[in-house]
Amino acid sequence: MKNIDTVSLSEKRVLLRVDFNVPIDKNQNILEEERILAALPTIRKLISDQAKIIIISHLGRPKGRDLSLSLKAVATRLSSLLRKNVLFSDDCISEKNNLIISGMSAGDVLLLENLRFYKEEKEGVVEFARKLAAYGDVFVNDAFGVSHRKHCSVYTIASFFPKNKYSGYLLNNEINFLEKAVLNPKRPLTAIIGGAKISSKIEVIKSLLNKVDNLIVGGGMAYTFAKSMGGSIGNSILEEDKINVALEIIQIAKRKNVNLLIPLDSVNAKEYKNNSENYISKISHIDDGYMGLDIGPESIKLFKECINRSNSIIWNGPMGVFEMDNFSNGTKLIAKAICEQTKAGAFSIVGGGDSVAAIKRFNLHKKVSYISTGGGAMLSYLEGEILPGVTALKSSFE
Numbered sequence: 001m002k003n004i005d006t007v008s009l010s011e012k013r014v015l016l017r018v019d020f021n022v023p024i025d026k027n028q029n030i031l032e033e034e035r036i037l038a039a040l041p042t043i044r045k046l047i048s049d050q051a052k053i054i055i056i057s058h059l060g061r062p063k064g065r066d067l068s069l070s071l072k073a074v075a076t077r078l079s080s081l082l083r084k085n086v087l088f089s090d091d092c093i094s095e096k097n098n099l100i101i102s103g104m105s106a107g108d109v110l111l112l113e114n115l116r117f118y119k120e121e122k123e124g125v126v127e128f129a130r131k132l133a134a135y136g137d138v139f140v141n142d143a144f145g146v147s148h149r150k151h152c153s154v155y156t157i158a159s160f161f162p163k164n165k166y167s168g169y170l171l172n173n174e175i176n177f178l179e180k181a182v183l184n185p186k187r188p189l190t191a192i193i194g195g196a197k198i199s200s201k202i203e204v205i206k207s208l209l210n211k212v213d214n215l216i217v218g219g220g221m222a223y224t225f226a227k228s229m230g231g232s233i234g235n236s237i238l239e240e241d242k243i244n245v246a247l248e249i250i251q252i253a254k255r256k257n258v259n260l261l262i263p264l265d266s267v268n269a270k271e272y273k274n275n276s277e278n279y280i281s282k283i284s285h286i287d288d289g290y291m292g293l294d295i296g297p298e299s300i301k302l303f304k305e306c307i308n309r310s311n312s313i314i315w316n317g318p319m320g321v322f323e324m325d326n327f328s329n330g331t332k333l334i335a336k337a338i339c340e341q342t343k344a345g346a347f348s349i350v351g352g353g354d355s356v357a358a359i360k361r362f363n364l365h366k367k368v369s370y371i372s373t374g375g376g377a378m379l380s381y382l383e384g385e386i387l388p389g390v391t392a393l394k395s396s397f398e
């Protein structure tokens with residue numbers, strides 16, 4: 001995979017795919033601009049190279065043209081971040097785009113309207129990719145968050161640039177950090193997997209069992225594990241049909257000599273409410289009428305000891321309902337332990353929507369080695385999938 005530092009892009013029309021899929025309200029206010037900020041290094045580099053930059057992105061899940069999901073507000077925000085006027089076209093496929101582009105000077109930036117106003121984008125339709133590709137001499141992909149999809153603008157389009165396709169800085173960083181965590185990690189390597197359900201993470205867990213020395217399981221999914229071992233889990237979140245999967249994971253871990261850590265105790269509440277009456281019990285002895293919403297102090301101690309012995313740490317998914325203060329302690333203390341171990345020299349990577357939200361809530365996000373911007377793409381990578389958007393950049397045409 002070639003990156004943008006390896007080529008001179010002066011005066012070239014560069015078609016740049018970014019991930020500007022930011023949360024936006026009905027009045028077009030951008031609620032979180034992290035993804036815009038993450039694309040700035042590549043955009044700034046292309047401006048300083050004096051390229052003509054045509055940016056493409058998706059936003060949300062529109063069904064056809066839906067102006068509540070227009071990228072116009074992003075163009076305005078990008079203008080102020082770059083301190084230069086960013087042109088905007090209200091249709092990503094249009095004759096008038098050719099006119100706008102031919103009028104662009106070196107260093108100019110144009111943002112095209114939401115790619116997903118066309119259903120062809122997600123369907124990977126070649127003709128749609130061909131039309132987009134015609135806007136550029138060079139293709140740069142910096143949209144790590146969508147690189148696990150075979151969509152036109154990250155996958156199909158690359159075949160129209162057999163010799164002129166590059167990765168941007170963000171995509172490059174993500175891949176480099178993930179490779180560092182997974183391909184050749186400093187051992188012991190520990191993965192911490194939490195979140196609500198096993199079902200969404202079975203493949204990741206199974207794949208990680210081939211790579212890690214320690215696997216810590218927390219969050220809602222831990223209760224299905226506790227149940228599979230014969231515990232009483234009261235009203236805690238349970239995936240009845242995944243009890244066998246939990247048992248299988250326990251068996252695989254044994255066979256592969258992976259140290260699998262499941263919570264010992266649990267903070268239990270009567271209701272799914274912050275102020276609900278709560279008490280701590282062994283995870284296998286939760287009273288009827290109560291649900292486990294966080295890991296307890298013994299689990300925290302056990303998990304911390306493991307983190308403190310680790311040289312590489314991958315974290316995906318909270319240990320409890322961190323959104324409620326009374327059940328955020330487990331997630332907070334595990335996040336802190338990861339940060340302390342990072343300070344002591346370990347490599348740590350955090351990804352997946354909710355663990356990123358959690359670590360930010362505790363204001364610890366600057367204390368880990370890397371925060372992945374693409375939750376789904378990171379999970380796909382950890383599952384051992386080859387990311388189509390990355391393969392497309394690497395294809396044998398080079």
Ligand code: AMP
Nearest residue numbers: 195196197219220292293317320321354
């Ligand atoms: P996921 O998207 O699968 O990573 O799940 C994240 C969500 O899991 C967060 O919103 C947490 O509130 C939730 N969660 C974590 N632990 C529990 C639990 N013990 N019971 C119910 N939900 C939980």
